[in-house]
Amino acid sequence: xxxxxxxxxxxxxxxxxxxxxxxxxxxxxxxxxxxxxxxxxxxxxxxxxxxxxxxxxxxxxxxxxxxxxxxxxxxxxxxxxxxxxxxxxxxxxxxxxxxxxxxxxxxxxxxxxxxxxxxxxxxxxxxxxxxxxxxxxxxxxxxxxxxxxxxxxxxxxxxxxxxxxxxxxxxxxxxxxxxxxxxxxxxxxxxxxxxxxxxxxxxxxxxxxxxxxxxxxxxxxxxxxxxxxxxxxxxxxxxxxxxxxxxxxxxxxx
Numbered sequence: 001x002x003x004x005x006x007x008x009x010x011x012x013x014x015x016x017x018x019x020x021x022x023x024x025x026x027x028x029x030x031x032x033x034x035x036x037x038x039x040x041x042x043x044x045x046x047x048x049x050x051x052x053x054x055x056x057x058x059x060x061x062x063x064x065x066x067x068x069x070x071x072x073x074x075x076x077x078x079x080x081x082x083x084x085x086x087x088x089x090x091x092x093x094x095x096x097x098x099x100x101x102x103x104x105x106x107x108x109x110x111x112x113x114x115x116x117x118x119x120x121x122x123x124x125x126x127x128x129x130x131x132x133x134x135x136x137x138x139x140x141x142x143x144x145x146x147x148x149x150x151x152x153x154x155x156x157x158x159x160x161x162x163x164x165x166x167x168x169x170x171x172x173x174x175x176x177x178x179x180x181x182x183x184x185x186x187x188x189x190x191x192x193x194x195x196x197x198x199x200x201x202x203x204x205x206x207x208x209x210x211x212x213x214x215x216x217x218x219x220x221x222x223x224x225x226x227x228x229x230x231x232x233x234x235x236x237x238x239x240x241x242x243x244x245x246x247x248x249x250x251x252x253x254x
Contacts, residue, residue: 001065001094001127002163003209006042008225009166009232010249011129011211012239013069013097014047022240023051027058029242039063041249042232044095044129045239049083052091067095067129070103073116075124085124096121097234099131099155101172111154122159129166129234130155131213132193136173144171145192152196162207168234169193174214176236183223186212190229218247225251 003009014022026045037043039062046067047055056066068091072082088096098121099114114130121128132151134144148169156165169189174180181189194206201208212224213234224230225248239245 001042003042003166005040006063007038007040009042009044009209009211010245011044011067011095011097011168011213011232011234012046012245013100013213013234013236014045014239015069015102015236016048017240018047018051020054022242023047023054023058026242029246030059030061030064033246034061036253037063037246037249038252043249046095046097052088052093056092065094066092067097068093068126069097069100071096071098071117071121071126073113073120075120085120085126088121089124089126093126095127095129095166097129097131097168099151101131101133101135101170101175105172111151114155115157118155118157118165119159122157122164127164127166128160129168129211130160131168131170131234133170133172133214139171139173144189148189148193149196152193153200156200161201162203162209166209166211166231167193167197168211168213170213170234176215178215180215180220180224183227186224187227187229190227194229216248218244221248222251 043064044067068088071085075084103109134147138147190210197208209231211232211234216233216235217238
């Protein structure tokens with residue numbers, strides 16, 4: 001997938017949700033309405049592992065891609081219940097989400113572990129969506145930029161590039177709460193993230209794609225996606241309703 005071919009990237013993170021019923025709802029809606037979608041917008045659907053293959057078979061559209069929600073650091077190793085990068089690649093996944101705040105907080109994944117997973121993924125030709133973001137305490141202490149810079153330098157690897165890596169800014173205090181930063185804050189933070197990425201990788205003209213995530217829904221998505229500094233969104237709960245998710249995808253038609 002060439003990221004440059006798309007004006008925006010919309011990612012659906014189903015988390016530990018999903019069913020054959022939901023997949024069929026997506027399939028039936030897309031069959032009737034896909035022709036109305038802007039083909040310059042990339043759609044990435046990230047279901048739980050058991051649904052990866054069926055989603056691949058059901059959603060055969062040029063600008064719809066498949067993503068996993070995590071991977072094991074060890075490839076082809078004796079770890080019952082884990083999913084290796086080679087298995088994910090075998091399902092023809094284009095992406096994997098790494099560093100999500102739920103993985104960082106609930107499973108205590110460190111920046112170093114995330115960086116190692118990033119390398120594991122990239123070595124197996126799987127593009128990465130790396131999540132970064134501050135919690136409420138860090139925000140209240142005005143440490144947002146400091147936290148983001150640290151995560152960028154520690155969670156990404158030297159193998160990352162604008163061709164294989166997407167950053168998702170997800171303020172932890174916003175995820176699932178219905179609260180979001182102001183449009184001005186999102187613009188300022190995304191501009192900062194792109195600046196730091198350019199410094200780290202010695203680039204110019206903001207080449208990395210940076211998505212916004214955290215309580216994205218059909219009411220706020222148009223304002224967020226209209227920002228030049230925002231290259232797309234990472235959608236959680238709203239992606240479990242195909243009609244609402246389609247509204248977000250078609251933000252520039254609403």
